[in-house]
Amino acid sequence: MLVVNFLSTMVLARLIAPAETGLFSVAASVVLLAQAIRDFGVGEFLIQEKDLTPHKIRTAFGLTLVLAWTLGTVIFLSRGWIASIYGTPALADLIAVVCCSFFVAPFSSTVLALLNREMAFGILLRVSLASNIMNAAVSIILAYRGWGAMALTCGMLAMNVTTALVASLSARSWDHFVPSLREWRALASFGTYISGANIINQLSGRLPDLIIGRLLGYQALGLYNRGNGIVVIFHEMVLSGVQTVAFPAFASAHRSGENVRQPYLRAVTLVTGAALPVLAVISIVAEPLVWCLLGRNWVGSAPLIPPLALSYGLTLFAPMVSLYLSATGWVRMIPRIAMGLQISLLGIIAVTANFSIMWVAIGNIGYGLLNLLINAHYLGKATGIRLPELLRAACKSVGVTFLCAVPAFLVVNLPALAGQNVLMLAAGVATGGAAWCIAVFLLQHPIVKELFLLIHEVRRTTHPVT
Numbered sequence: 270m271l272v273v274n275f276l277s278t279m280v281l282a283r284l285i286a287p288a289e290t291g292l293f294s295v296a297a298s299v300v301l302l303a304q305a306i307r308d309f310g311v312g313e314f315l316i317q318e319k320d321l322t323p324h325k326i327r328t329a330f331g332l333t334l335v336l337a338w339t340l341g342t343v344i345f346l347s348r349g350w351i352a353s354i355y356g357t358p359a360l361a362d363l364i365a366v367v368c369c370s371f372f373v374a375p376f377s378s379t380v381l382a383l384l385n386r387e388m389a390f391g392i393l394l395r396v397s398l399a400s401n402i403m404n405a406a407v408s409i410i411l412a413y414r415g416w417g418a419m420a421l422t423c424g425m426l427a428m429n430v431t432t433a434l435v436a437s438l439s440a441r442s443w444d445h446f447v448p449s450l451r452e453w454r455a456l457a458s459f460g461t462y463i464s465g466a467n468i469i470n471q472l473s474g475r476l477p478d479l480i481i482g483r484l485l486g487y488q489a490l491g492l493y494n495r496g497n498g499i500v501v502i503f504h505e506m507v508l509s510g511v512q513t514v515a516f517p518a519f520a521s522a523h524r525s526g527e528n529v530r531q532p533y534l535r536a537v538t539l540v541t542g543a544a545l546p547v548l549a550v551i552s553i554v555a556e557p558l559v560w561c562l563l564g565r566n567w568v569g570s571a572p573l574i575p576p577l578a579l580s581y582g583l584t585l586f587a588p589m590v591s592l593y594l595s596a597t598g599w600v601r602m603i604p605r606i607a608m609g610l611q612i613s614l615l616g617i618i619a620v621t622a623n624f625s626i627m628w629v630a631i632g633n634i635g636y637g638l639l640n641l642l643i644n645a646h647y648l649g650k651a652t653g654i655r656l657p658e659l660l661r662a663a664c665k666s667v668g669v670t671f672l673c674a675v676p677a678f679l680v681v682n683l684p685a686l687a688g689q690n691v692l693m694l695a696a697g698v699a700t701g702g703a704a705w706c707i708a709v710f711l712l713q714h715p716i717v718k719e720l721f722l723l724i725h726e727v728r729r730t731t732h733p734v735t
Contacts, residue, residue, distance in 0.1 A: 276405070277404070277408065278498070279562055282563035282564055284409070285417060289421075290494060290495065291486070292417075292418040294491070296360055296367055297367060298479055299364055300344055300368050311382065326379060330375060330379045330448055332450065333375040333378050341370075344368040345365060348361040349361050363418055366419070370426055373430050374429060374433065379445055380439065384436075388518070390514070392439050396435045404431075407420075407423055408423070477614065477615070480618050481626070485629075489625075493570070493629060495563060495570045496570035496573035496574050496630070497577050499558065499574060503547045504548065508544060511539075518532075533589075535662075536588070537587070537659055538662045538714075539719060541666035542669055542716040545666050546666075546674070548581060550673060552579070553677050553678050554677070556693075557690035557693040557697070560690040579634050579637065583638055584637055584641060584644075590645075591606060593648070605647065609643045610639065610640055617632040641656075665714045665715075669709055669714055672708035673701045680696045
């Protein structure tokens with residue numbers, strides 16, 4: 270997935286200008302704001318439900334079908350009005366294409382939730398990989414032909430269609446696709462809280478794009494999203510895989526009556542030990558990384574990377590809190606967390622976007638700190654795990670990060686490498702990687718044990734005992 274994202278990002282950055290990327294971001298944001306309503310917590314319900322019956326599965330599909338098709342129709346009919354707000358008629362065509370995703374999404378959402386419940390990660394990998402490859406292929410081909418923002422829009426639609434097709438073919442039973450509303454009360458009692466939190470999260474995730482695009486223009490929005498996108502690629506490289514496994518694992522342990530307090534603290538240690546050094550190194554090599562990955566047209570996004578990386582790094586000290594609460598039945602807390610976080614983020618964006626895009630990136634540091642404090646507060650109420658325990662769990666990871674960052678910084682800033690972006694990037698990444706390997710052993714970080722287990726598993730898989 271990382272390889273696909275890297276290659277597609279490198280190619281598209283050279284084919285599509287920042288302003289076109291910003292225009293696409295606005296169109297995608299308008300449509301994705303409604304996604305939280307469409308999902309209605311159906312996936313989370315299917316994963317955590319102890320007494321999952323065929324009728325509940327069919328109701329999940331039926332409810333998703335009704336919500337998705339209704340929302341898709343409403344957004345399609347409103348596209349002209351939305352485009353008039355931004356004074357960009359072309360925005361209406363982009364919204365029309367993107368909202369078509371709502372009509373195919375129901376055929377994948379319930380299947381993917383059930384595969385997650387069963388921890389069928391091999392099948393989930395095939396679905397994700399196929400859809401991302403299709404997204405990259407369609408986007409690149411159309412961008413090469415000069416379609417601009419529409420290329421990204423069609424790529425997004427192609428990804429959703431592919432997800433629906435591959436997921437449907439991977440379904441354990443075609444009975445899932447018989448719509449029903451018989452068990453709607455069971456889903457509504459759970460989905461109301463999850464959907465409320467998802468709506469708030471989507472608002473916070475998409476409204477900043479709408480605010481920045483309106484106050485600072487599509488060019489600034491394009492640079493901001495590319496800088497943020499680079500950080501997200503490396504952040505998600507560690508966290509997305511962990512989250513995919515953690516949610517059904519926490520839910521399974523909860524259904525079995527196990528205590529997942531210590532596994533959560535261990536997850537904090539391992540996640541921070543892997544992700545914090547990565548975020549530190551990409552902050553140090555930000556300019557040569559952008560130059561090599563995106564090209565000189567996007568160098569303006571490089572200064573945005575360090576503050577954005579710091580913001581994401583702060584959130585890693587209390588990761589996956591909403592997933593944990595959802596998996597263990599504490600769903601009433603999730604909307605409160607989402608409301609506190611998103612009001613904070615929107616307030617920060619609304620103020621900083623009146624100055625410059627750099628101030629928006631710096632403002633994200635404050636949001637990262639608030640994210641940590643709010644999540645730690647509610648985690649403590651649910652589990653008794655307090656902020657000091659979280660900080661102790663990540664203590665060695667901070668030490669590893671420091672030992673990685675210092676030599677990488679010194680190497681990148683050698684006078685002999687000045688202006689040589691490729692060499693600066695290679696030297697910084699190689700030095701940071703080597704320093705990480707040494708640091709985890711010197712500080713006896715628990716991730717060392719995981720590395721040996723991984724090596725053993727690879728050997729066992731590639732050389733099975735006969």
